[in-house]
Amino acid sequence: MPDIKAIFSKVDKRLLAGALIGLLFLCLWAAKAGLSKYVIFIISLIGVYIVAAESLNLTNGYTGLFSLGHAGFMAIGAYTSTLLTFPVKGRDLFVIAKLPVFLGGPEAAWPFLPALIMGGIFAAVVAAIVGLPVLRLRGHYLSVASLGLMVLITALAMNLRDLTRGSIGINSIPTYTNVWWAYIAAVITVYVVWRIVNSSFGRAMKAIREDETAARVQGINPLKYKLLAFTVGAFFAGIAGGLYAHLSGAIRPYAFSFNLTFQIVIMVVIGGQGTIAGPVVGVVILTILRYVLKPLEEALGIYGLVELIYALLLIVTMLRKPEGLAGKRVGDRKVALLR
Amino acid sequence: MISSEYLIQQIFNGIVFGAMYALLALGMTVIYGILRLIHFAHGALITVGAFSFYLFFMVLGLPFPAAIVLIIALGALMGLVLDVVAYKKAVGGPEVAMLITSLGFYIFIENLMKLIVSPQPYAFHAPEFLDRIYSMPVLTFRTIDIFIIATSVGIMVFFTLFVKRTKMGVAMRATAESGEAARMVGINISRVISISFIIASAIAAITGFMWGAKYGQISYNMGFMAGVKAFVAIVIGGVGSIPGAMLGGFMLGILEMFSVAFLPPGYAAYRDGIVFFILILILIVKPSGILGQKEVE
Numbered sequence: 226m227p228d229i230k231a232i233f234s235k236v237d238k239r240l241l242a243g244a245l246i247g248l249l250f251l252c253l254w255a256a257k258a259g260l261s262k263y264v265i266f267i268i269s270l271i272g273v274y275i276v277a278a279e280s281l282n283l284t285n286g287y288t289g290l291f292s293l294g295h296a297g298f299m300a301i302g303a304y305t306s307t308l309l310t311f312p313v314k315g316r317d318l319f320v321i322a323k324l325p326v327f328l329g330g331p332e333a334a335w336p337f338l339p340a341l342i343m344g345g346i347f348a349a350v351v352a353a354i355v356g357l358p359v360l361r362l363r364g365h366y367l368s369v370a371s372l373g374l375m376v377l378i379t380a381l382a383m384n385l386r387d388l389t390r391g392s393i394g395i396n397s398i399p400t401y402t403n404v405w406w407a408y409i410a411a412v413i414t415v416y417v418v419w420r421i422v423n424s425s426f427g428r429a430m431k432a433i434r435e436d437e438t439a440a441r442v443q444g445i446n447p448l449k450y451k452l453l454a455f456t457v458g459a460f461f462a463g464i465a466g467g468l469y470a471h472l473s474g475a476i477r478p479y480a481f482s483f484n485l486t487f488q489i490v491i492m493v494v495i496g497g498q499g500t501i502a503g504p505v506v507g508v509v510i511l512t513i514l515r516y517v518l519k520p521l522e523e524a525l526g527i528y529g530l531v532e533l534i535y536a537l538l539l540i541v542t543m544l545r546k547p548e549g550l551a552g553k554r555v556g557d558r559k560v561a562l563l564r
Numbered sequence: 565m566i567s568s569e570y571l572i573q574q575i576f577n578g579i580v581f582g583a584m585y586a587l588l589a590l591g592m593t594v595i596y597g598i599l600r601l602i603h604f605a606h607g608a609l610i611t612v613g614a615f616s617f618y619l620f621f622m623v624l625g626l627p628f629p630a631a632i633v634l635i636i637a638l639g640a641l642m643g644l645v646l647d648v649v650a651y652k653k654a655v656g657g658p659e660v661a662m663l664i665t666s667l668g669f670y671i672f673i674e675n676l677m678k679l680i681v682s683p684q685p686y687a688f689h690a691p692e693f694l695d696r697i698y699s700m701p702v703l704t705f706r707t708i709d710i711f712i713i714a715t716s717v718g719i720m721v722f723f724t725l726f727v728k729r730t731k732m733g734v735a736m737r738a739t740a741e742s743g744e745a746a747r748m749v750g751i752n753i754s755r756v757i758s759i760s761f762i763i764a765s766a767i768a769a770i771t772g773f774m775w776g777a778k779y780g781q782i783s784y785n786m787g788f789m790a791g792v793k794a795f796v797a798i799v800i801g802g803v804g805s806i807p808g809a810m811l812g813g814f815m816l817g818i819l820e821m822f823s824v825a826f827l828p829p830g831y832a833a834y835r836d837g838i839v840f841f842i843l844i845l846i847l848i849v850k851p852s853g854i855l856g857q858k859e860v861e
Contacts, residue, residue, distance in 0.1 A: 285660075369799070373840025373843050533676060536669075539668035543664055
């Protein structure tokens, strides 16, 4: 009786997912009641990173592009949402520009959710503008162009002092993000990525990843799907940036630089590119590792130890298990046996 | 008003910086041509080259030629090690895998340098005979500038001859054209790749010395932007073309110098940003670069 089995497995999967999410939030509720503020902060940070890593997975894992600009999109989201939500009273004190009339006027500050979404939209628009010319090309142009975009955004954040306060950054951001915001966003992101990946869009993306020419022959327009992946990825990166800003309460241009981009890329790769669970696994393991090693790093006075270990893990993963911790080895993907 | 002396001076500065970009681009384009790999770790070799010169010359007090020979040897060795450890396994897999591995090695080397030399920048003194200042009516320069230009041009000529005339050079070009066809006619691709890495890395290491001597300071993360900009130079000149890489390097140097010299002071901070803006502009207008051919698969 195959159809009953199919229905059963389908129901089972949904039930399982629902039960897992329920369990997750039960755990979070328990954690919130019992654990220290510092630990809660780390747990929330994991949620924010899941949003960032899972969205990067859409471009890097499923579409076979290699974007290095995620931190730039996070910066856009962080600055946009911060400038929108910053309380009116504090704006004079901290020399932050008041909102122009079309955004609500000088006496207005946006609520958190619309500001967050606005940050995501702005990041997506920038991604579309840059993606349109760059994604037409094959090869690794996107890696360098997106890296360049990130440098450009960091430079803007450093130098548009009237808007961003330059390298001092913006402090005293209202800390709206808590465990619930972080994990609801994470669950939504995972769900959206899962839906995209299991739709015709996702199949087209994977076809492009495996062989662009073959995908083209099938009538798939690579630019369309690459652009979609890149833009949706940037949208969620913007959301992640906004969440991060309202979690840590302070943003500086350098917080959204190479280190952040690398960190997220490493999380996705170690966890397993092109899998739903991979980025989550990578984020959880590497974030916990970071905060476990941090006291050691400080005690020994060797700063950079965490990054060194991250890089080492990345290299070992690439050489030993390139599909990542959660990934499955898909046949023999060797293309040209050069050696 | 912009005087012609100022203009000449800025063009000269641009050429000096461009020579260094060109050298880096040269190595990277050879590797990109053969492996389709943006060799991020190339930047790390600049840092290693600069710091090992600091160690050999300033700390250990070796004579200048010995220090230069040593850093070239060290760079070559590192290229070989990178090739054997990192890429021997990754070659032939998905192209992205190599890119990630390369990035991993860059981050690893950078952070290792950070642990060893501390995050503080170091003052870097070129030997006295390279640090003399000459003032002429139209131009003021230091001997290091002449050293950079002369050495770079020398290396470029030498390299072009190597690629055009020697058996190994022909093998390199053949491999870049088509790895499989090259293998079929009996070229030892493994060796070609190793030699490319060795040459490119040796050039990067000596560029590290020039970079330090020109800027007067070195730090653990100096190589990254240099490496990435070298790739921008490759795109400007045309991917896959060795003369294009050199031309692109010089053009990038001059463009960058002009963006600092002729834009209002507030914009100088956008120096790196402008470079990437140019990149995106070129990718829109003429993605094949000045001397390159359209990349077809």
